[in-house]
Amino acid sequence: MTNVLHRAPLAVLPVAVRGDGIEIVDSAGRRYIDACGGAAVSCLGHSHPRVIEAIQRQVQQLAYAHTSFFTTEPAEALADMLVEAAPKNLGHVYFVSGGSEAMEAALKLARQYFVEKGEPGRRHFLARRQSYHGNTLGALAIGGNAWRREPFLPLLMEAHHLTPCFAYREQRAGETDEAFAQRLADELEAKILGLGPESVAAFVAETVVGATAGAVPPVREYFKKVRAVCDKHGVLLILDEVMSGMGRTGYLFACEEDGVSPDILAIAKGLGAGYQPIGATLLSNEIFDTIVGGSGFFQHGHTYIGHATACAGALEVQKVIAEDALLDNVKVRGQQLRALLRERHAHHPFVGDVRGRGLFTGVELVQDRESKTPFDPKHKLHAVIKSEAMKRGLMVYPMGGTVDGRIGDHVLLAPPFITTSEQIETIVERLSDAIEGALGAIGAIGAKA
Numbered sequence: 001m002t003n004v005l006h007r008a009p010l011a012v013l014p015v016a017v018r019g020d021g022i023e024i025v026d027s028a029g030r031r032y033i034d035a036c037g038g039a040a041v042s043c044l045g046h047s048h049p050r051v052i053e054a055i056q057r058q059v060q061q062l063a064y065a066h067t068s069f070f071t072t073e074p075a076e077a078l079a080d081m082l083v084e085a086a087p088k089n090l091g092h093v094y095f096v097s098g099g100s101e102a103m104e105a106a107l108k109l110a111r112q113y114f115v116e117k118g119e120p121g122r123r124h125f126l127a128r129r130q131s132y133h134g135n136t137l138g139a140l141a142i143g144g145n146a147w148r149r150e151p152f153l154p155l156l157m158e159a160h161h162l163t164p165c166f167a168y169r170e171q172r173a174g175e176t177d178e179a180f181a182q183r184l185a186d187e188l189e190a191k192i193l194g195l196g197p198e199s200v201a202a203f204v205a206e207t208v209v210g211a212t213a214g215a216v217p218p219v220r221e222y223f224k225k226v227r228a229v230c231d232k233h234g235v236l237l238i239l240d241e242v243m244s245g246m247g248r249t250g251y252l253f254a255c256e257e258d259g260v261s262p263d264i265l266a267i268a269k270g271l272g273a274g275y276q277p278i279g280a281t282l283l284s285n286e287i288f289d290t291i292v293g294g295s296g297f298f299q300h301g302h303t304y305i306g307h308a309t310a311c312a313g314a315l316e317v318q319k320v321i322a323e324d325a326l327l328d329n330v331k332v333r334g335q336q337l338r339a340l341l342r343e344r345h346a347h348h349p350f351v352g353d354v355r356g357r358g359l360f361t362g363v364e365l366v367q368d369r370e371s372k373t374p375f376d377p378k379h380k381l382h383a384v385i386k387s388e389a390m391k392r393g394l395m396v397y398p399m400g401g402t403v404d405g406r407i408g409d410h411v412l413l414a415p416p417f418i419t420t421s422e423q424i425e426t427i428v429e430r431l432s433d434a435i436e437g438a439l440g441a442i443g444a445i446g447a448k449a
Contacts, residue, residue, distance in 0.1 A: 019046020100134030146405030214362030246270030
């Protein structure tokens with residue numbers, strides 16, 4: 001028995017005791033390729049010596065100092081590095097302990113900005129169906145995953161959810177990418193006009209949708225059209241790059257590839273690579289100047305914001321990524337991963353889509369490839385795939401409810417940036433075997449035959 005309240009309290013979990021490159025080793029000596037980085041976190045793999053040394057140096061010098069009394073050198077240096085690399089309108093950084101906190105801070109920043117600006121009527125937040133923005137109440141409220149939200153609906157603030165830019169599921173037959181993007185931008189504008197532009201604070205979106213739908217990239221021009229609608233009506237654009245940012249797509253900030261600059265941007269997972277808990281919210285100079293010129297302080301805070309040791313670890317992570325040119329590897333290995341998966345499953349009756357950017361890839365499973373009909377959720381195919389993959393020494397990040405929060409199955413892959421060509425081949429081999437094992441376990445292969 002365990003005294004830990006685990007996510008699934010009745011599950012019997014192996015005990016992780018050591019990390020070695022892209023592998024985790026358990027107490028029985030079994031090795032698992034971490035092909036999902038935990039939850040797209042471990043971008044440098046496990047036990048990277050430079051990061052460990054940087055954390056040790058900081059702990060020996062100063063582990064923690066409360067930010068109401070002090071700033072610290074690693075926090076200042078990390079902020080400088082992020083601002084230098086970020087879209088140029090983002091001039092300030094607020095450090096937190098993770099992605100949900102980063103999104104909570106983003107929502108509060110947006111609200112306080114309009115209060116300070118003299119527009120207190122702007123209270124509505126718009127987001128998208130099948131989005132995920134975190135598990136705190138504010139982040140859960142704007143998230144669009146119906147299954148996650150349902151038990152807590154009485155506690156959640158009002159939010160409005162629009163059609164996601166999910167080409168495999170939402171783009172109409174014969175509809176061009178341009179027309180699809182325009183239709184979604186028109187839907188956003190119609191919602192803003194319906195609510196009243198003077199009442200809308202922000203539109204919130206994951207640049208590349210992560211866990212809930214499985215590495216769904218936007219079609220080209222989508223975010224440029226969204227940015228134009230937001231600008232037209234004075235609405236802030238908040239981009240959630242908690243999972244897709246910090247190099248995961250091959251760009252330090254995923255929105256670089258889309259040619260847009262948000263007003264607020266949230267990052268976390270790959271920022272510190274799992275070596276210490278850390279996240280951050282980047283904000284525009286306009287928002288910063290408005291708040292500083294008004295009340296003079298951000299009415300928000302947590303005990304561990306700007307944690308010196310976490311910032312030192314994250315700073316070294318980002319130095320390693322830059323100095324080792326790992327974003328180049330992310331792009332090349334990501335292309336290899338999707339190419340191998342598509343080649344392997346080109347005619348597979350149950351593999352509907354392979355998608356993503358960089359080392360951020362989703363594989364969607366369907367009962368019928370032509371109609372894109374999902375499997376019956378009673379099978380919990382995603383969970384069976386996870387189990388079969390673990391048996392084969394492979395960690396992947398599957399999820400159900402891909403289509404609407406209830407039906408649909410996908411597998412998310414987010415290997416470390418240091419992954420080699422040979423390791424990508426092994427990941428594809430083990431995942432393919434796990435998919436076949438899972439399909440056989442639920443009786444799908446025999447039924448199709």
